[in-house]
Amino acid sequence: MEIEIKYTEPGICPVCEAMALEYTDQEGRDDYMDLELTWSCNNCGAIGVEGYRMTFMEHFDVVPDEKLYLKMQRKQKLEKIEKI
């Protein structure tokens, strides 16, 4: 039996409104969602799935491979010199 969903906040049970969801499984991308987290509610025993669509914001904490990075920079410098 499925029910009408009234509350659609992540981490909050849509049946009893408790913040008591325990995530039991996760699945990657399908046609509909980027991430699906299966949950069960520790308060009322309901089960369900949270669906996420992700938006790219920026790169951060980028650490290049030092050797390859220096090699690339040398190559780019050489290419600039050749163009002049």
Ligand SMILES: [Zn+2]
């Ligand atoms: Zn619940």
